[in-house]
Amino acid sequence: MTQPQHTGGRVNVLTKPAVIGSIEELRSRLTDAQSRIESARAGRGEAGLGRPRIVLVPTMGALHAGHLTLVRRARSLGDIVVVSIFVNPLQFGVGEDLGSYPRMLEADVAALAAEGVPFVFAPTSQLMYPDGAASTRVVAGAVGSLFEGAARPGHFDGMLTVVAKLFNIVGPDVAVFGQKDAQQVFLVERMLADLNFRTRIEVVPIVREDGGLALSSRNRALEPAQRAAARALSAGLEAAASVAAQGVGAALQAAHARIDVQPLVKLDYLVVVDPRTFLPVGGEHHGPARMLVAALVGHTRLIDNVALDLP
Numbered sequence: 001m002t003q004p005q006h007t008g009g010r011v012n013v014l015t016k017p018a019v020i021g022s023i024e025e026l027r028s029r030l031t032d033a034q035s036r037i038e039s040a041r042a043g044r045g046e047a048g049l050g051r052p053r054i055v056l057v058p059t060m061g062a063l064h065a066g067h068l069t070l071v072r073r074a075r076s077l078g079d080i081v082v083v084s085i086f087v088n089p090l091q092f093g094v095g096e097d098l099g100s101y102p103r104m105l106e107a108d109v110a111a112l113a114a115e116g117v118p119f120v121f122a123p124t125s126q127l128m129y130p131d132g133a134a135s136t137r138v139v140a141g142a143v144g145s146l147f148e149g150a151a152r153p154g155h156f157d158g159m160l161t162v163v164a165k166l167f168n169i170v171g172p173d174v175a176v177f178g179q180k181d182a183q184q185v186f187l188v189e190r191m192l193a194d195l196n197f198r199t200r201i202e203v204v205p206i207v208r209e210d211g212g213l214a215l216s217s218r219n220r221a222l223e224p225a226q227r228a229a230a231r232a233l234s235a236g237l238e239a240a241a242s243v244a245a246q247g248v249g250a251a252l253q254a255a256h257a258r259i260d261v262q263p264l265v266k267l268d269y270l271v272v273v274d275p276r277t278f279l280p281v282g283g284e285h286h287g288p289a290r291m292l293v294a295a296l297v298g299h300t301r302l303i304d305n306v307a308l309d310l311p
């Protein structure tokens with residue numbers, strides 16, 4: 001059903017997205033949508049623009065304003081936006097929060113309707129892994145076992161495997177990812193280059209709530225005191241960026257000074273990496289760098305990062 005809706009001063013004509021759980025149906029709907037756009041263009045005398053572009057936003061659902069920023073960027077990059085919602089079991093380790101990860105498909109679809117998204121691909125695990133798990137997997141390599149990969153063995157192999165599958169299923173020209181998961185972005189970019197994918201990726205800056213905490217589906221699990229304490233992570237990164245001119249040591253010290261004083265925040269790692277290699281930099285590093293942080297707040301694992309310019 002199509003209905004006008006008021007969203008923050010904008011008036012959109014909304015169509016509920018088609019929620020699709022079958023690969024064949026998704027492919028045929030995408031082909032139809034491309035043909036319809038091509039005919040409409042031909043009717044307007046606009047032939048020669050090339051095939052309508054498909055843009056994919058891969059997510060695990062429980063959508064928040066960060067995800068919706070990715071969706072808006074996706075709309076600006078192509079003609080047909082597909083949002084995938086799949087809590088990928090392959091990227092969760094034993095004892096991680098696969099079972100308790102928030103799932104709210106109906107609310108997600110409503111949020112995507114308000115953004116004018118035409119297609120939501122929401123496959124079951126059975127569809128993605130008919131044999132229980134993929135026996136062929138993408139291996140993330142050495143960087144895949146650092147930082148998030150050290151804390152979550154196999155996480156990045158599982159993430160890259162599902163990204164490769166989604167790219168093969170959807171065939172997007174562009175896929176949109178968030179800078180919040182900096183190591184994910186690095187590894188996806190490397191996979192696309194190493195395996196000669198035709199899809200390119202677009203990276204959207206981190207979306208934060210008031211007070212600085214990076215938006216995350218996992219923030220829902222934070223109690224008020226934990227949420228307040230979690231702000232130390234972004235405050236630490238901000239403090240680091242503000243003294244980056246004094247070097248890596250000063251940046252690390254400034255971040256530790258904000259984070260280590262919070263008893264509810266159990267720091268896992270705080271490192272500065274070279275964005276070209278994603279390896280830790282030495283004290284003498286100059287030029288662009290990225291500070292990464294991960295911590296447990298209660299049972300909730302939070303990550304964040306910031307660009308540092310080390311002159």
Ligand code: AMP
Nearest residue numbers: 059060061066177178180181206207215
């Ligand atoms: P997820 O559902 O957590 O797998 O996230 C789906 C995509 O949204 C990933 O590319 C994330 O990096 C991105 N994302 C999640 N939170 C944020 C945020 N606060 N700012 C920007 N991108 C985000």
